[in-house]
Amino acid sequence: MLKEDLRRRALAIVTIPPDFKPLIEEYIEGENGEGAALFFWVKEESDEGISIELDLEGNLIKLSVELNHDACELVPLDIAERRERAEQFLLKFYPDALEDLTFYEGKELSHFYRFYYERLVMGLPLRHAGCMINVDSNGVIVGFSYTKLRDLPEIPTTLITKEQLIEYIKNQLNFQLQIVNHYSSGDSVEGRLRVVYEPEPFFMSFRANALEPTLSIIHDDEVSEKTIPLSSPSYKAIEADLTLNEIIGIPDDMEIIREVDMGEETGVVWRDKNWQATVQDLSINGFFKKQTEETVKAFVSKKTGKVRSFSWFKERSGNLELTRKECLQVATDFLQLIIPNSLDYLNLIVQEEEEGTQNKAVFSFRIHNGNGIPVESEIIIVSVNPKTGQIDYYSGPSFELDQLRTTPGEPTVSREEASKIFLDHLDFELSWEKDYEGEEEPYVLVYKACDQHKRIPIRYIDAMNSELIYGGS
Incomplete structure (x- = not known):
């Protein structure tokens, strides 16, 4: 048309x-x-x-x-x-x-x-x-x-048995001890921290027609991550009552142009008071340009009033030439200011190739509980502008780090006990999945691991009380 x-x-x-x-x-x-x-x-x-x-x-x-x-x-x-x-x-x-x-x-x-x-x-x-x-x-x-389907997938002529899969998992099953910020119907808005065992691999999907059980069709490239602890700061953060604008670095010639209710957070957008759109562009690129050009965006917790993340889309210039080491000091000083006493719970993720350009130095920090147990999927990111010494991007934790002080340092349930609980509840269901690796067949028939009673995936096992925690798909 x-x-x-x-x-x-x-x-x-x-x-x-x-x-x-x-x-x-x-x-x-x-x-x-x-x-x-x-x-x-x-x-x-x-x-x-x-x-x-x-x-x-x-x-x-x-x-x-x-x-x-x-x-x-x-x-x-x-x-x-x-x-x-x-x-x-x-x-x-x-x-x-x-x-x-x-x-x-x-x-x-x-x-x-x-x-x-x-x-x-x-x-x-x-x-x-x-x-x-x-x-x-x-x-x-x-x-x-x-979504219209072009071709139906071919139905396998032979299926492996569930008994084969269970025997395979018995020989391969391992658990990762970690902390999760878990949400359930009885928890508060931000959930609660729990020490858990996560089965490895979590995505237990197996090709249903393999003569030998084959590991998940979803391949996450496992890259060994190296981290180093951060030295305790030589000073304590000044208990200054900084405003949101002062933390982010918003100057007086910028104003709030949007505030959006995001549920648990409020999205705030600033832009220069005298900014004007150049042309009326209805393309997708034009939309994002209008929404983002020369702006600063932040997400602020409704409960605490603290900034959880912010990003500068407005260029700032300067004459500094900070080294990466100096930029790291700027990043850790900022973290000590915005989250006092947080450095004891952070490890710096070491990049094989230093991340960043002459316009930014990016640092990623893995969160742990002070006893070596990592917090799943929680990474703090800070980007420093070497020319200005200012923070151009910050993404903080989804929970208050003070909670880590009351998190148990050791599990009371052993890996062997967790393994037995998992296997006692393990079953499988057939499912059609998109085959993103295949070139001929758009779908592949798989067995997906699930709880034999609830028929949903077992996500974790609580390392303190053996409770099964469900989730995923």
Whole structure:
């Protein structure tokens, strides 16, 4: 279709309120003629928006409607009525869809009910090859996505047995002792720290047709990470009541242009008071340029008021020529200031090749509990500008480091006990997974490890009380 036809097609799918303005209008075409047309309208000074994605033939691929409606006096539709609305919408755009797709499951979410229509092979859904439809309580379609499958995967003629897999895991199973910031229904907003054993490998997916059990089809390149402890600072952080602007380095000629509610955090954006957009560009690049150019962005905890991260997109110049060692001192001084007494819980990750350029020196710090037990997935990053001696980027921990002082230093459950608990609960389920490594088959049939009763993955075993902790997919 021509661009004008695609635009008219998009406007015919959903009514755009008169106070909405176009933010993105992008046409993408690949080498083989495939591509998409993207449209995004927003109501300024609000979080309301409507987005539509079409393929270049005008078929609806995605729809998202986010509107803030006042309380409605209409009687909410029941689930069956909402499902009927969902199927009517699907068949309007894809009349033959239900010949291939089957209703698989529905989920009650915060503001709508979500219906999944999947392509089933062996009674199992093919991931990313179906349809998802969100319907609000009034029967309005507020979300839609459709992915068409070209070829069905080949069904294996031979499957290995679960007994083979269990025997294989018995000989390979190991556990990593670490601390996790775990969220559960009974925890506070930021969760709580727990000393746990994590089974290795965590992603236990095995090709179902291998004559010999083959390790996960998801390969994470294991790179040995070298860290070194940080020396205790020669001074204590000054208990200065620094403002947010002072910590980040915001000058007086910048002002807040956006504050966004991010749930547990508030996103804040600053820009020069006299900044003006040069041209009206509705491309995706133009959108990101308008959102980011010459800005400083930060995320601030609502609970503590402390900055969790910030990033400078505005260039700052200077005449300094700090060495990497001097930049490291700047970074550790900053950490001691923003998180007093934190250096005892940090190890510097040593880069094989020093990360950074003449315009920045980047340092990554692994968090531990002071007794050698690492905190999973928690890395603090600080980027120092060697020309100015200023911090251009900071990403802090997701929890208060003071919690580490009360974290147990040693487990009470042994690895052998954890292994027995894990194996006593271990089972497997068949699943179709996207085969990102294969060149011929788009999907591969796998066995995924799960709990034999709950049928969900076992993520950790609590190293203090043997409790099973579930999660993942």
